[in-house]
Amino acid sequence: MAFARELMVTPNLVARPEQKLSEILPKMKELNEWIVPVVKNKRLYGTLSYKELLRRRIGDQAKVITVMTPSTTLEESDEDVKILAKFFSTKARAIPVVSKGREFTGVISREILLSKFLEKIPNRKVREFMSSPAITINAEDSVARARWVMASNDITRLPVLENGELVGIIATRDIINRLYFSSTRKRADIITEEERIMAAPVKEIMNYPVVTTKGEESLKKVISLMLERRISGMPVVEGGIIVGVISTIDGIRAIAGELQMTMPIQAKLTAELRSADKKSMIDALVERYIAKVERLTEVLNFRISFKKTRGEGFRVNASVSTRIGNFVASSEDKDPIVAVRYVMEKLEKRVTKELKLLDRKSKQQSKEEP
Numbered sequence: 001m002a003f004a005r006e007l008m009v010t011p012n013l014v015a016r017p018e019q020k021l022s023e024i025l026p027k028m029k030e031l032n033e034w035i036v037p038v039v040k041n042k043r044l045y046g047t048l049s050y051k052e053l054l055r056r057r058i059g060d061q062a063k064v065i066t067v068m069t070p071s072t073t074l075e076e077s078d079e080d081v082k083i084l085a086k087f088f089s090t091k092a093r094a095i096p097v098v099s100k101g102r103e104f105t106g107v108i109s110r111e112i113l114l115s116k117f118l119e120k121i122p123n124r125k126v127r128e129f130m131s132s133p134a135i136t137i138n139a140e141d142s143v144a145r146a147r148w149v150m151a152s153n154d155i156t157r158l159p160v161l162e163n164g165e166l167v168g169i170i171a172t173r174d175i176i177n178r179l180y181f182s183s184t185r186k187r188a189d190i191i192t193e194e195e196r197i198m199a200a201p202v203k204e205i206m207n208y209p210v211v212t213t214k215g216e217e218s219l220k221k222v223i224s225l226m227l228e229r230r231i232s233g234m235p236v237v238e239g240g241i242i243v244g245v246i247s248t249i250d251g252i253r254a255i256a257g258e259l260q261m262t263m264p265i266q267a268k269l270t271a272e273l274r275s276a277d278k279k280s281m282i283d284a285l286v287e288r289y290i291a292k293v294e295r296l297t298e299v300l301n302f303r304i305s306f307k308k309t310r311g312e313g314f315r316v317n318a319s320v321s322t323r324i325g326n327f328v329a330s331s332e333d334k335d336p337i338v339a340v341r342y343v344m345e346k347l348e349k350r351v352t353k354e355l356k357l358l359d360r361k362s363k364q365q366s367k368e369e370p
Helices: 021-031 050-055 080-090 110-120 143-153 172-181 187-199 219-229 248-258 276-296 336-368
Strands: 035-040 043-049 094-098 104-109 157-162 165-171 233-238 241-247 265-268 299-308 314-322 325-333
Touching (some): 021 172, 043 050, 043 094, 050 172, 080 094, 080 248, 110 219, 110 248, 143 172, 157 241, 165 233, 172 187, 219 233, 219 248, 241 248, 276 336, 299 336
Antiparallel strands (some): 157 165, 233 241
């Protein structure tokens, strides 16, 4: 057994809320950092990530506090299995560690955790865990489309195809680096250059050649290779055709499966919803939304219940207990899956609203601090 305090490392880069992006982004590029803790007076304010920068394109003179996001955290005393569960539920690339007094003390990355649990990865094949079909983009498609596809599907890389063949790969970082490091100080020039970059074909900024694997390869071997190459994913190719994508989060998922981990969900289903197909659809939908909330704040418990209505529909009630408070929502629809989606969307919006309120208070406090 290991604790967070033993697994965590001191990050290579830490940002302050009042710093400008122009000060931090060159260092992120140089140090190959995807996520940077934002800290002031030992207090963790949030994290700065390429994913959020891609979603909210703003000028490099903006302050870090305007684009950072609240971060789920680990405590120094958390055990390794709890740490694994947090990575499994949030799909985070890295998670900050705080003390009992909520002071920032370090960070644990997905790579650190995989190295720790490498022997727990089952002796099974890549094709059993890869994401399939792969979400791809054509070489002639615009960078703007690549940005939209990544943001819409909550992914950080896209295999690039030309005439059906894999010719490269484009990542969130590639787009951000071009957008920010190609900019000049004049506003008109920045706008013109950004428009040019976003209209350019993906093949102009993609990376190649691409490190690939086969579906029949050992998952443990491929995860070890990714750790060695310091990459987080690779396309799976069979017969010259891309059939999926395997990533380090799939390694986390495989380990979680071996340890029989589940999301913190309690559900009460009506008799009509207990069939394997319906239950699996509900579970998948709920887990997807809980993972979104987990990226914002720690989920302590979740409950969802179903009740048949007189109109042959379903009433869904859900509650989530988080580190920032408790939230409830309800919804009705003839289709229980639709009702679940509506109620989960309501919960996500309420958590987001509360976080924005807390964020405004935090920014005000930051301005008042010396």
